Amino acid sequence: MLKVLTAGESHGKALVGILEGMPAGVPLVPEDFIGLMERRQSGYGRGPRRLLEPDRVEILSGVWRGLTIGSPIALLIWNRDHRFAVLEPPPLEAEEPTEAPLTVPLPGHADLAGALKYGFDDVRPVRERASARETAIRAALSVPARRLLQELGVEGVGFVVAVGGQAARVPARATVASIRASLDRQARWFLTPDARIVPVWKRLIDQARRDGDSLGGVVEVWVEGLPPGLGSHVDPARRLDTRLAAALMGIQAVRAVEIGEGIRQSSLPGRQALDPIEFSAKRGWHRPSNRAGGIEGGMTTGERLVVRAFMKPVPGPCRLPSVDLRTGRPAVPAFYRSDTCAVDALAGVAESVVILELASALLEKFGGDTLEELAVALEAYRRRVAKFAGSA
Ligand code: EPS
Numbered sequence: 079m080l081k082v083l084t085a086g087e088s089h090g091k092a093l094v095g096i097l098e099g100m101p102a103g104v105p106l107v108p109e110d111f112i113g114l115m116e117r118r119q120s121g122y123g124r125g126p127r128r129l130l131e132p133d134r135v136e137i138l139s140g141v142w143r144g145l146t147i148g149s150p151i152a153l154l155i156w157n158r159d160h161r162f163a164v165l166e167p168p169p170l171e172a173e174e175p176t177e178a179p180l181t182v183p184l185p186g187h188a189d190l191a192g193a194l195k196y197g198f199d200d201v202r203p204v205r206e207r208a209s210a211r212e213t214a215i216r217a218a219l220s221v222p223a224r225r226l227l228q229e230l231g232v233e234g235v236g237f238v239v240a241v242g243g244q245a246a247r248v249p250a251r252a253t254v255a256s257i258r259a260s261l262d263r264q265a266r267w268f269l270t271p272d273a274r275i276v277p278v279w280k281r282l283i284d285q286a287r288r289d290g291d292s293l294g295g296v297v298e299v300w301v302e303g304l305p306p307g308l309g310s311h312v313d314p315a316r317r318l319d320t321r322l323a324a325a326l327m328g329i330q331a332v333r334a335v336e337i338g339e340g341i342r343q344s345s346l347p348g349r350q351a352l353d354p355i356e357f358s359a360k361r362g363w364h365r366p367s368n369r370a371g372g373i374e375g376g377m378t379t380g381e382r383l384v385v386r387a388f389m390k391p392v393p394g395p396c397r398l399p400s401v402d403l404r405t406g407r408p409a410v411p412a413f414y415r416s417d418t419c420a421v422d423a424l425a426g427v428a429e430s431v432v433i434l435e436l437a438s439a440l441l442e443k444f445g446g447d448t449l450e451e452l453a454v455a456l457e458a459y460r461r462r463v464a465k466f467a468g469s470a
Contacts, residue, residue: 080438082219086157088209093155095215097222099441100140102148103449104226111135111221114426118217121422122267123283123293125394125415127211130159135218146222148447153218157211177202182400182409186393190400199403210330210392210420213427220430223437227303229449230456232436234301236429237261238270239386241279241295241421242286246272254302254382269425287418292391294331295421299385299432304372305460306363306380308439317376318439325431326387329424334388338371353381362464380463383436387428392420 079099086093115135119128133155140151161177179200183189192204227233235254239246248271249256260271267276286293309318323335343351353365365381372383394416402409417423444459446452 079442080223080434082216082434084212084215084219086155086212086215087203087206088157088211089159089161089206090157091160092157093212093215095153095219096150097140097153097219098150099438100146100148100151100222100226101441101446101448101452102146104146104222104229105144106137106141106146106151106222106225107144108135108137110225111218114217114221114224114430115214117269118214118423118426118430120269120426121420122280123287123417123419123421124423125417127159127415131155131157131214133214135221140222146449151219151222153215155214155218180205180412180414181403182411183403184393184411184414185398185400186390186396190403193403201403205414208330210423210427213329213423213430217427217430220433223434226437226449226452227433227440230303230440230453232301232303232440233258234299234383234429234433234436235261236269236297236299236425236427236432238268238421238425239296239298241268241419242282242293244275244278244282245296246270246275248272248298254300257300268422283419287395290395290397292393292395292417293419293421294389294391295419295424296386296388297421297425297428299383299387299425299429301372301383301432301436304378304380304383304436305456306378306463307459308378308436308443309373309376311375311377314376318378318435319373319376321435321439322373322385322432325435326385326428329387329427329431331389331392331420332387332424332428333390336371336386336388337373338384339369340371343369353379357466363466378439383432385428385432387424389421389424392417 081098084095115133136154138152138154140146140149180202183201188204188208189201193201233254235257237257257271261269310316314320319337326332326335353367353370356366357363368381372379372381394414397411400409400411444452444455
């Protein structure tokens with residue numbers, strides 16, 4: 079199983095991350111990170127910070143001559159906008175900390191609960207670590223896992239399906255490849271397959287920015303090429319939907335997760351809500367529909383995995399009424415730079431955490447110290463499950 083650990087504050091010196099559990103022999107070069115890191119910073123409505131941060135990923139360990147070697151992979155991204163001086167000892171002669179304290183917690187942020195929990199009267203240490211800047215290194219850690227899945231014929235894509243309540247239209251016959259191609263064609267403002275909705279979203283975001291407001295939205299992640307049977311029904315913690323929901327909820331500002339058409343299924347009668355099963359020599363086991371979103375009983379069905387993550391509006395620009403931690407008096411939070419809409423970034427991050435979870439589930443089921451061992455075990459399993467029980 080893969081273990082993921084990140085460290086770093088938004089305006090600290092650097093973000094660092096460790097990925098443990100990767101087999102040896104997975105191709106990985108620094109260029110593999112570039113596309114995803116750019117995508118994570120993309121999007122209309124982002125603040126000026128992204129122009130400052132090139133998000134160049136340095137591989138510190140676990141890779142030799144362009145291949146993983148089975149040991150922990152350590153990655154590093156330097157922050158150019160490094161001014162979180164609280165972490166450094168103040169100069170000896172200074173009596174006051176160099177950074178002005180932030181004593182008014184931002185409603186909708188981790189500030190207040192974090193300050194109470196850790197005993198701070200300055201919310202900066204909480205805000206710095208709670209920041210979604212951390213997702214830069216989390217996304218980077220997914221790159222070795224992506225390379226592993228690609229070698230095994232598994233491909234995924236994350237894209238935006240709604241901003242501020244306005245939904246995009248996704249073509250009925252779309253595939254991961256066709257969505258990817260449409261994102262490449264028009265990735266300038268939003269990662270969405272629906273070019274028609276782009277001016278609508280831009281107008282909404284422009285208005286929100288003028289109003290000192292922010293907007294949330296919804297992203298979808300699709301993954302194709304998965305074998306049936308990843309995850310398990312035998313224990314709640316081993317269900318893949320448990321793990322995917324936890325991974326997606328773990329992304330800053332995500333407030334809800336849906337697997338397949340889960341929400342709609344809950345209001346339909348069973349005969350309409352559930353997917354029939356079919357078998358043919360050519361396609362093996364399959365479903366003519368995929369309302370389950372590729373997971374039943376906590377296991378992959380072999381159909382396309384479809385998950386959605388719902389993001390609340392980021393709190394930074396809203397500055398709702400609050401209370402000063404030091405005086406107990408009503409106060410408005412200090413101006414704090416932030417994004418108006420970060421839903422586009424969420425598309426790349428949601429894709430990343432799903433990829434990490436799937437690679438982990440694959441390694442758990444098929445093991446192997448090398449990519450080759452893993453591929454052989456997966457191939458043997460694919461052959462076995464392509465048949466029905468009574469066949470020779
Ligand atoms: C963030 C606030 C903004 C975002 C940042 C996440 O940063 P700043 O306060 O420096 O303007 O731009 O996101 C990134 C820098 C990034 O790379 O995603 C927050 O509070 O979550």
